[in-house]
Amino acid sequence: MTVTDEHRAEREQMQAWDARFEAALALAAETVPGLNCHTTREQPHLGMPRLFWDGDTRGAYWVRAGLISTGSPATTLTKASAVLHYLRDPAGDGPFERDENPLDTLDAGTTDPHLVAALIVTAAQHHRTSL
Structure with a gap:
């Protein structure tokens, strides 16, 4: 396998994981009353999934997660990153009242997209108590 083939295989594995993660995130959010999820498929202009609470127009969570390459070959995708970023801008014109990374x-x-999604949703629930 050439380096180019390795990178292509790695990229394809990452893209497949991203799709499974977005589906898992939407399912995990459905299990929490009042938590909503918009994925990039629903809002491609946003560039990443978003979580938000019913009736909370003040802010939202931006979600990033993905497999991390730990070297070569492509079989080394053994870690997953997870970021939950909260922004609150009630005035709509900045600066942000809150800009936090609860996770x-x-x-x-784990690299299981369902477990990563559950971790992110749990972090959002925990962070909710501080809002």
Whole structure:
């Protein structure tokens, strides 16, 4: 396998994981009353999934997660990152009242997209108590 083939295989594995993660995130959010999820498929202009609480127009969570390459070959995608970023801008014109990362890790402890989604949703629930 050439380096180009390795990179292509790695990229395809990452893209497949991203799609499974977005589906898992939407399912995990459905299990929490009042938590909503918009994925990039629903809002491609946003560029990343978004979580928000019913009736809370003040802010939202931006979600990033993905497999991390730990070297070569492509079979080394053994870690997943997870970021939950909260922004609150009630005036709509900045500066942000709150700009926080309730979860930001380069190693979520698993590469299972359902478990990473559950971790992110749990972090959002925990963060909700501070709003």
